[in-house]
Amino acid sequence: MPRETPLAQKHRELGARFVEFxxxxxxxxxxxxxEEHTAVREAxxxxxxxxxxxxxxxxxxxxxxxxxxxxxxxSSLRSGQVLYTTMCTERGGIVDDFLAYRVGDEVLFVLNxxxxxxxxxxxxxxxxxxxxxxxxxxxxxxxxxxxxxxxDVLKKAGMAELLSxxxxxxxxxxxxxxxVLASRTGYTGEDGFELxxxxxxxxxxxNLLFEAGRxxxxxxxxxxARDTLRFxxxxxxxxxDIDESTTPFxxxxxxxxxLQKKKFLxxxxxVRQKQEGVRRKLVGLExxxxxxxxxxxxxxxxxKEIGRVTSGxxxxxxxxxxxxxxxxxxxxxxxxxxxxxxxxxxxxxSVTKLPFYRRGSRK
Amino acid sequence: MKIPENLKYTEQHEWVRIEGDTAxxxxxxxxxxxxxxxxxxxxxxxxxxxKAATPFGVVEAVKTxxxxxxxxxxxIAAVNEALSTDAGIVNKSPYEDGWMIKxxxxxxxxxxxxxxxxxxxxxxxxxx
Numbered sequence: 001m002p003r004e005t006p007l008a009q010k011h012r013e014l015g016a017r018f019v020e021f022x023x024x025x026x027x028x029x030x031x032x033x034x035e036e037h038t039a040v041r042e043a044x045x046x047x048x049x050x051x052x053x054x055x056x057x058x059x060x061x062x063x064x065x066x067x068x069x070x071x072x073x074x075s076s077l078r079s080g081q082v083l084y085t086t087m088c089t090e091r092g093g094i095v096d097d098f099l100a101y102r103v104g105d106e107v108l109f110v111l112n113x114x115x116x117x118x119x120x121x122x123x124x125x126x127x128x129x130x131x132x133x134x135x136x137x138x139x140x141x142x143x144x145x146x147x148x149x150x151x152d153v154l155k156k157a158g159m160a161e162l163l164s165x166x167x168x169x170x171x172x173x174x175x176x177x178x179x180v181l182a183s184r185t186g187y188t189g190e191d192g193f194e195l196x197x198x199x200x201x202x203x204x205x206x207n208l209l210f211e212a213g214r215x216x217x218x219x220x221x222x223x224x225a226r227d228t229l230r231f232x233x234x235x236x237x238x239x240x241d242i243d244e245s246t247t248p249f250x251x252x253x254x255x256x257x258x259l260q261k262k263k264f265l266x267x268x269x270x271v272r273q274k275q276e277g278v279r280r281k282l283v284g285l286e287x288x289x290x291x292x293x294x295x296x297x298x299x300x301x302x303x304k305e306i307g308r309v310t311s312g313x314x315x316x317x318x319x320x321x322x323x324x325x326x327x328x329x330x331x332x333x334x335x336x337x338x339x340x341x342x343x344x345x346x347x348x349x350s351v352t353k354l355p356f357y358r359r360g361s362r363k
Numbered sequence: 364m365k366i367p368e369n370l371k372y373t374e375q376h377e378w379v380r381i382e383g384d385t386a387x388x389x390x391x392x393x394x395x396x397x398x399x400x401x402x403x404x405x406x407x408x409x410x411x412x413x414k415a416a417t418p419f420g421v422v423e424a425v426k427t428x429x430x431x432x433x434x435x436x437x438x439i440a441a442v443n444e445a446l447s448t449d450a451g452i453v454n455k456s457p458y459e460d461g462w463m464i465k466x467x468x469x470x471x472x473x474x475x476x477x478x479x480x481x482x483x484x485x486x487x488x489x490x491x
Contacts, residue, residue: 033425034400224426290447292403292423314402314425321403343405343421 005050006141006202014220022114024051027222036225037316040188041360043217044147046209047226053116053137054196055123057107065131066100066107068264069123071248071257077102082168082183085256086248087119088266092273093244094251095122097236099185099194101170108181110142110194112238126265139199143206146192146229148361149216154193157212162193167363178204187226189233189360231311234284234324234354240295241282241310241324249273250326251282252354281332282310284354285340287321291347298341299325299349306331309340317357327351364487365392367458371474372483373416375432378458379477382465386435386474389462390422390453393487398424401453406442406463413437413466415473420463422453431463435473441465 002025011018016027027048030036039045057066067074072085079102087095096115101108111119120135127133145153154162159175162182170183178201186192197205210218227237234252236242242251247270249257259271287293293312298305312323323340331338334353339346370378376394380387395401403423413419418430419439442464446452453461468474478486 029399032399228425290403292428294428314423316400316425 005048006199007048007050007143007206010203010206011048011220016220016222019223021223022051022112022116024113026051027220029222029224030220033222033224033228034316036219036221037228039217039219040147040190040221040225040229041317042148043219044145044149044153044213045188045219045221045225046206046213047144047146047221048206049142049144049194049226050140050199051113052142053109053111053113053119053135054140054142055109055111055116055120056134056136057109057131058134059132061128061131062106063102065127065133066109067261069126070100071264071266071270072100073258073261074100074102074107075261079104080169080171082170082185086242086253087122088248088270089244090266090269092247092249092266092269094238094242094246094248094253095119095244097238097242097253099183101181101183103170103172103181114239140196141199141202141205142194142196143209144186144192144194145209146186146188146221147190147218149213149218150190150192152216153209153213153218156215157208165193176204176208180205184363186362187235188229189235189355189357189362190229191361191363225316228313228316231313231322231324232315232317232355232357233360234356236282237311246282246326247273247278250278250280278329280307280326280328282324283327283332284352284356285309285312285323285325285338285349286352286356287323287340288337288348288350290321291340291342292321293323293340293342293349297323299323299327300339300341300346301331306338315356322356323349324354364396365458366480366484366487368480370458371434371477371479372486373432373434373477374486375430377432377434379434379474380462381474384468384471385440386437386466386468387462388419388434388464388466389457390431391483391487392457395454395457395461398422398427398429400425401450404446404450404453404463406446407439409439409441411439413439413464415470423450433466434477435466435468436470437466437468439464440467
């Protein structure tokens with residue numbers, strides 16, 4: 001049986017349709033994917049993302065332990081800051097991609113739901129014994145508030161102190177007796193916040209934000225629109241666009257790899273790959289014909305398959321078929337014309353720069 | 364949800380309206396709601412052959428691709444060209460402007476195996 005988040009009853013009352021995702025029963029859609037997507041681009045949306053995994057590093061050596069696992073630089077992160085990073089195998093394959101929070105002398109990793117168990121095992125088996133690592137996923141509710149009106153909603157909800165947070169900043173606050181860890185982060189390309197609290201307080205924060213959002217066009221948003229929103233930004237989805245067979249350099253995530261760090265898992269391999277260069281790259285594809293590329297569809301050039309679509313959909317904001325795919329470096333330059341096989345028929349597409357969508361309100 | 368009395372239905376949620384020896388085909392109100400925003404419809408060409416219970420096209424929502432099944436056999440006599448520029452018509456008007464193809468029927472006895480409105484309502488009730 002899939003697990004439910006503490007907000008499941010709320011979603012039912014809101015008429016959500018559910019889908020099983022990574023062992024969780026999650027709302028995939030409420031009023032309609034396009035309506036929800038548009039609400040986030042133009043007003044605000046509220047998401048239950050309690051299925052994500054929260055792993056805490058505590059005690060002496062917490063920072064070093066966390067830093068040794070990831071490609072980005074956690075040791076130079078100050079308390080109150082968040083960064084996006086990958087965690088790699090010795091072969092440079094991505095074990096997971098996530099946000100890391102420095103909270104005083106502790107570090108919080110927010111893992112993908114599909115990777116929480118695997119990631120936690122990986123972390124346990126690759127950290128020194130004295131480091132204290134704890135999986136608090138079961139005890140944490142995570143709510144995301146995203147969209148250009150997110151600030152207005154927070155103000156109305158009595159959380160104006162969050163407005164001074166910079167992008168990728170976080171702070172712990174108390175609201176109506178509720179302890180909340182809040183960051184100015186998100187997976188949509190819009191301004192927004194991600195908020196964490198204990199499951200004991202189940203739906204109190206959700207209710208507070210939901211009520212406050214009434215005058216601002218706030219809508220509940222399911223996993224369907226969460227995916228189209230992240231996709232338009234070219235953000236990778238683990239399991240689709242990245243996994244242990246892909247490296248950060250191939251995925252366009254080289255900016256999260258800090259080779260000047262003396263030691264981290266996968267460093268040797270990544271140093272070599274950086275020197276030698278990659279053979280394939282994750283690129284954006286824009287359809288030049290009326291067709292919608294989907295995950296797994298072959299990308300061809302001169303009648304030969306040169307890659308496969310890793311994520312593809314109709315873009316609600318840009319109103320056309322778009323895709324991401326790994327293509328050989330020779331075919332990865334923006335403007336290169338390729339074809340995508342849709343039900344056996346070739347349709348023209350052009351390699352394009354990511355993100356696809358550039359009008360987001362993200363600060 | 365609308366299930367017009369004067370139409371016949373398939374178990375895959377297509378509707379059929381009989382106009383002489385021609386069958387007009389589309390998808391039901393229930394189907395368009397289940398799909399959500401329809402963004403693309405792929406239809407056959409006039410003159411193509413249609414075969415009962417066999418796919419004649421594809422309807423795509425933002426995140427899903429579904430086959431369209433022909434309720435009867437015959438020859439494609441017309442396709443709704445308007446859907447190629449605005450597939451959303453299927454959501455707005457599933458039984459009227461959102462029609463998809465017209466089939467010149469080769470075997471009208473096939474109509475006997477389609478569902479009437481009451482049976483279709485029962486089918487949809489089970490899925491709800």
